[in-house]
Structure formats: C-alpha cells, structure tokens
Amino acid sequence: MALNSSPVRTDIGFLRRRVKPAAPAAVARDAAATEPEPRRAASAGLSLAPATTGTAASPARPASVATAPATVSPDSLPFPAPTIDEVRELGENEPVLRLNARESAVGSLIVSGADLAVWEDADRVTGSESAAGDTAGTPVTTAGNRPLVGFDEADAIVSLRHLQRLRRALFIARGPHTLGVQIFDGSTVTTARGDDSRMFILCLLRVGNLVELRAEPVDRTASDEAILSQFGFTLTPHVATRESRSR
Amino acid sequence: MTSLIPGANAALTAENPGLTELMIGFGWEIIPSRGPQSELVPLAILCDAQGKSLSNDHLVFFNQIVSQDGSVGFRDDLDTEEIDVDLARVPAEVAKIVFVVYVDPDVRGAGNFSSVRSAYVRVATRDNRELVRFVLPSGEYRTVDVLMFGELYRHRDDWKFRALGQGYSTGLRGVAADFRIDL
Numbered sequence: 001m002a003l004n005s006s007p008v009r010t011d012i013g014f015l016r017r018r019v020k021p022a023a024p025a026a027v028a029r030d031a032a033a034t035e036p037e038p039r040r041a042a043s044a045g046l047s048l049a050p051a052t053t054g055t056a057a058s059p060a061r062p063a064s065v066a067t068a069p070a071t072v073s074p075d076s077l078p079f080p081a082p083t084i085d086e087v088r089e090l091g092e093n094e095p096v097l098r099l100n101a102r103e104s105a106v107g108s109l110i111v112s113g114a115d116l117a118v119w120e121d122a123d124r125v126t127g128s129e130s131a132a133g134d135t136a137g138t139p140v141t142t143a144g145n146r147p148l149v150g151f152d153e154a155d156a157i158v159s160l161r162h163l164q165r166l167r168r169a170l171f172i173a174r175g176p177h178t179l180g181v182q183i184f185d186g187s188t189v190t191t192a193r194g195d196d197s198r199m200f201i202l203c204l205l206r207v208g209n210l211v212e213l214r215a216e217p218v219d220r221t222a223s224d225e226a227i228l229s230q231f232g233f234t235l236t237p238h239v240a241t242r243e244s245r246s247r
Numbered sequence: 248m249t250s251l252i253p254g255a256n257a258a259l260t261a262e263n264p265g266l267t268e269l270m271i272g273f274g275w276e277i278i279p280s281r282g283p284q285s286e287l288v289p290l291a292i293l294c295d296a297q298g299k300s301l302s303n304d305h306l307v308f309f310n311q312i313v314s315q316d317g318s319v320g321f322r323d324d325l326d327t328e329e330i331d332v333d334l335a336r337v338p339a340e341v342a343k344i345v346f347v348v349y350v351d352p353d354v355r356g357a358g359n360f361s362s363v364r365s366a367y368v369r370v371a372t373r374d375n376r377e378l379v380r381f382v383l384p385s386g387e388y389r390t391v392d393v394l395m396f397g398e399l400y401r402h403r404d405d406w407k408f409r410a411l412g413q414g415y416s417t418g419l420r421g422v423a424a425d426f427r428i429d430l
Binding site: 014015016017018101102104105106107108110142143144145146152157159160161163184185209 | 338354419430
C-alpha cells in the first residue's frame with residue numbers, strides 16, 4: 001500500500017490568508033477543544049486556519065497569541081495514510097484514508113447508504129439524524145443555512161466549507177448495502193460489508209484541516225445507542241429557543 | 248486611491264517605491280435568505296508564465312496555507328477576507344497571482360453570484376493605506392459561480408494589479424481545467 005508521505009511545503013510563506021480574530025468566548029472554546037494539527041515549519045510554513053466569514057471583527061489589531069493559530073509540535077503530525085485514490089474499499093485490510101487539504105474543504109462530502117448520521121462539532125455539540133428524518137440531540141447549522149451534517153434525500157452530507165466546525169461524525173448503515181463516500185472531484189470509496197457477526201461503520205475525523213475516514217468494525221447486532229456509546233457520543237439535549245413575543 | 252474598471256491595471260511598486268508587502272482585501276454582501284445561501288470563498292492561485300498554477304499546492308484559501316507565526320492579524324472590519332502578499336519573497340517562477348472568489352459547490356443548492364452585491368477587491372499596504380480598489384459591476388454575474396476578481400502580475404521588475412471581473416459558469420471545475428489544478 002502506497003503511503004502519502006509528501007512533505008509539508010515551506011516555500012510559500014510569502015503569501016498567506018489573514019486570520020480574523022475570534023471572539024473571546026470562541027477563543028476559549030477553541031483552546032479547550034484543541035486538536036492535533038499537521039506540522040508547521042519553524043518560520044513560514046503551512047498551517048491551518050479556521051474558516052472565517054462575515055465581518056464581525058474587532059477594529060483593533062488582535063493580540064497575536066490570542067488569535068494566532070495554535071502552534072503544533074512535530075510530534076503531532078498525523079501518521080502517513082493512503083489517499084482516496086489509493087483505496088477502493090475501507091475495511092479490514094485498509095481501514096483508513098486521509099483527504100488532502102483541497103479535498104477536505106471543497107463542496108460536500110456525500111455518504112450514500114447511511115441510515116444514521118451522528119455528529120460532534122468543535123464545541124462538542126452532538127446530534128443525529130436518520131435517513132427517515134428522525135432527529136435527536138442538537139442540530140448544528142452553518143452560516144450558509146445548511147446543516148453541518150445532515151441528510152439530503154437519501155444521502156448524508158457533510159458541509160466541507162465549515163470543516164473547522166466539525167470534530168467528528170459517524171455513519172451507520174443497517175441495510176444490505178454498504179456505505180459509499182464521494183467528494184467534489186468525483187473520487188469515491190466504499191466500506192466493506194463485514195460478515196454475519198460484524199459490520200463496518202464509517203468514522204469521519206477532522207485532523208487539523210484534513211478529513212480522515214475510517215472503517216470501524218462493530219457488532220452487527222449492536223443497537224445504534226450501543227454504537228454511539230461505544231464511540232463516546234452523548235447526544236446534547238436540544239433546547240428550542242424562540243424570540244420573546246412583544247405584547 | 249485609484250478605482251479600476253474591468254481590464255484596467257495599476258502600477259503598484261513603480262508608483263510606490265519601497266513597497267514590498269501588500270494586503271489584498273475582498274468584500275461582498277449576500278442577500279439574506281431563510282434557505283441555503285451562497286457561500287463565497289477567496290482563492291489565490293500562483294501562476295507561471297503560461298498562466299497555469301505552479302502546482303496543486305500553490306493555492307491559498309481557507310484550508311491551505313496560512314503563515315504559522317500568527318503575528319498578522321485582522322486590522323479592521325472593512326473586508327470579509329484578506330490575504331497578505333510579501334512581494335520580496337515571491338519566487339521568480341511566479342509570474343502572477345490570480346485572485347478568484349468561488350461559490351462553495353455544496354450539493355444542497357450552492358447558488359451563484361446572483362445573490363451577491365457590492366463585491367470588491369482592494370489592494371492596500373500592510374498599514375492599510377489603500378492603493379487601488381475594484382468594485383465589480385453589479386448585476387452582471389447572475390449565472391456565474393466563480394469570479395476572477397483581479398491579479399497581481401510582474402511587469403519587468405515591478406508589480407502591477409489588474410482588475411478582471413471575469414466569471415465562470417462552470418464552477419471550480421472550469422477553474423481547475425484552466426489553471427491545471429486538481430480540485
């Protein structure tokens with residue numbers, strides 16, 4: 001199996017996207033939810049930044065420490081993983097693949113065949129939606145008025161434009177079909193079907209700015225609740241809020 | 248400050264001796280909607296003399312390449328997105344840097360520029376002294392989902408900025424084909 005061992009580019013430091021200052025509360029949240037990110041060069045290398053849109057920025061220049069992307073030690077560099085072009089089926093033999101920064105950020109990641117999608121955002125807000133439309137936990141909606149993770153007709157969709165808001169997701173298929181994944185460039189991968197006792201579910205993890213897809217074996221007879229518990233998901237109670245009525 | 252029209256260019260370094268660092272600011276307004284809205288993403292493409300991207304990695308957008316030092320912050324709230332360019336460090340093989348803004352191709356109704364108003368790109372010094380501004384003509388991009396706002400390009404030993412305002416109706420795939428990028 002070929003490994004993606006291409007080095008991080010360090011020669012494009014002359015051009016960079018600015019990072020908007022986060023609100024103090026958001027900074028605190030981000031600090032609490034720090035995740036490993038790919039290695040950055042010592043002076044002017046590549047790094048990752050949260051997707052920021054909108055114009056609610058402070059006019060003052062932000063304090064560098066508070067607004068800078070967190071520095072990452074070389075030890076936190078993800079281990080090499082195959083690309084989506086190198087894997088046809090995620091399963092026993094090839095359990096993981098990793099998308100590159102472009103594949104991880106453009107358009108939608110489409111998961112076909114899923115009966116349940118579960119998400120956890122960067123603030124640990126969790127929820128789930130079934131293909132039948134049943135929901136539990138707390139929905140997460142993006143600035144584009146789309147669910148961060150949700151179903152569109154029969155497919156589960158992940159909004160990659162807002163990847164930085166996502167921490168992880170699970171997709172479970174109960175029927176005879178397997179799970180399929182498609183990204184913007186048309187590349188696809190499926191999960192193995194498993195056997196009579198085990199089935200594979202799809203686990204999506206955000207590692208810094210990269211999407212990692214894993215096929216995880218679970219007991220075929222396990223309930224959705226048991227699988228969620230096994231993976232440490234506790235659905236966040238959803239509190240509906242509405243504007244107060246003016247009298 | 249100079250306002251540009253599509254196709255017009257401005258001499259940056261020739262008229263501003265000693266200018267080595269630029270800030271490219273982008274702004275726009277989206278007509279509010281209760282449903283899915285267009286989400287715009289600036290993208291800088293570093294091109295060779297043939298106008299093709301030097302590689303797949305020679306792109307700057309929200310998920311690829313930000314200086315790691317974090318010392319550069321957002322100085323004001325005028326722009327929706329900003330990209331810094333250090334001209335002195337641009338490699339010789341980079342002939343121009345094209346600034347594109349695309350509508351994220353979400354399968355749940357991506358939209359296009361028909362809902363976008365007051366789009367502009369401006370070039371300023373690092374201390375936010377505006378040099379040139381290009382306000383894109385409104386109402387001309389209803390079926391467009393990618394717009395080239397402008398480009399920085401070498402002219403002999405100097406750098407110029409050209410306002411473009413050219414759109415794609417073929418989305419990022421059209422951009423990828425023209426600039427030889429894998430997207």
